[in-house]
Structure formats: C-alpha cells, structure tokens
Amino acid sequence: MFTQFFGNYLLNQRLVSPEQLTEALELQKTTRLKLGVLAINAGYMTAEQVEEVHNAQQRMDKRIGDIAVEMGFLTKDQVEELLSSQKSGHLLMGQALVDRGYMTTAQFEQAMRSYKAENSITDADFTDVQNDKACAAIRKFYGLDALRNSKTYTDYISLFFKNIIRFIGDDFTPLDPEQITSYSCMNAAVQKINGPISFVTAIEADDNAYIDFAARYAGEPLNCIDEMTNASVGEFLNLQNGLFTVNISNDSGMELQLEPQENSVGAELNDLAEAFRIPLAFPFGTVNVIIAGV
DSSP states (O other), X not given: OHHHHHHHHHHHTTSSOHHXXXXXXXXXXXOOOOHHHHHHHHTSXXXXXXXXXXXXXXXXXXXXXXXXXXXXXXXXXXXXXXXHSOOOHHHHHHHHHHHTTSSOHXXXXXXXXXXXXXXXXXXXXXXXXXXXXXXXXXXXXXXXXXXXXXXXXXXXXXXXXXXXXXXXXXXXXXXXXXXXXXXXXXXXXXXXXXSSSOEEEEEEEOHHHHHHHHHHHHTSOOOSSSHHHHHHHHHHHHHHHHHHHHXXXXXXXXXXXXXXXXXXXXXXXXXXXXXXEEEEEEXXXXXXXXXXXX
C-alpha cells in the first residue's frame, strides 16, 4: 500500500506530473530494476556513488556490481543480497521515472529518504497493506480520525486496497480524497450495507475506465458497457463488501447485511453523511470509490 501512496507523494511534491506518473505505472511491468536503485533504497550507496560507478562502467567492460565492489561501495555479499531481494513496485516505478529522465537518481534518493522518514516506514512495510503503520497512513491521508466510525472506515479502505491489489492490479495511485454530501455518478455499481452501522458504497468511473476495471476483474477483454461489464464491477464490489461484513462479525460480533448491488448510469447519491470520494488513478483512467454513512 505504501507503494501506491509513494506515487501520490511524488505528485504532491511536484517531482513528477500526473502524465509522467501514469507512464511510469505502465512501464513498470517491463522495467528492469537496476542495481543502483536497489543499493540506494537499501542505504548502501548514495546517488553520487551510483553515478560514479555508472561513469566508470562506460570506460570498462565490467558489470555494475563488480565495479561497485572494486570501488569499495559494496561488498560481494551486499551485491548478492540486492540482486536476490524482492522487486517492490515503488522501486520499479522509480526506476521507470529515472529511465525516462523524469527524475534524476539524486531526486529519487531524496524522495525515498523523505517519504520513509515522514511515514516512519521500512522496506518491509511497502508489502504489508494491513499492518498498523498502513492503517495509520490511511487514517492520516483520508482524514478519518475525526469520524465517529474512524476504525470502520479505516478497515474498509484498507481491505479495499488489499482487494484491488489482489484482483485488479497494483499499478494505481490514490489521489487526494474529497469529502462529499452528494455525488452524481457516471457508470456505477452501488451497494448498501445495513445494520447497527449502515453505509452506501459504490465503484464509479467514466466509460473507458469502467470497462477496463471490469475487464481486469473478469480476466477477459470487454469492449462496451453491457451486462457482463456491469456484472463484473458489481461482483467485485459484492466481494469487497462481503469480506468486510465477515471481518466486522469476526472482530466485533456486529452483524451487517448486504443489499443486492445495483448498476446504473447517472445515479444520484444524496443526503450522504461522513462521505468520501476516493479516486484511484490507474493507467487506463480514474476509478472512484464512494463510501458514506446513511
């Protein structure tokens, strides 16, 4: 989850443009992570040292790792460790931005250090979407601490990110949220959750983003908004909400019921309380998640 929020951090710091970030998200699937970025992320080398090694490689026929060892910047064990380490999405995105010339290696180094320091996170936190640090980041980013049901909202959004990553893809960036009291949908799947606490939830997008989101979940090409497309988005929302109600029951003994999901064009959501529009920017467009008390 911190991988996705790192993209938002780069946007808010004006280190990249939305278009550049979108391109990097598309390219990260085919990007080869280089030793220099891995070494910077691990704190073994500085951007200046990486640049020095790259310059040296232009004068000799040797691998980057061998040159770094010869120059005293890395040990052989560190090279092996870096080459076998998990290739996290935020590093692939950063590598893509550096490869395209949208960021320098030094800018990437500074951004990573600042982001980790501000959020008190380690590399292990980047792959854990359910730990306490992730929940704290969600509460802070979406301003949930002041809500009556802060924990419930946090749990819902955390689970949503987990399901997006698992079933749709990790190539998205959370954009800044918007508190709303009403919302006019374009294409939407809507489902209410009833019980001691009640919510209305929705997944909404324009035509192209709605179709591509549905296609990813269905695992097959979809070309228009039809019954199959609506069913796919609705099934994902029902999956999310079903898991959420099970978790609530297991954790607190509170029983919640799901109403059948509805798909519509131009749906109007009105009289919403403690409501948020949560935009997620994918390479194919922006998908909005709506969660509101009723």
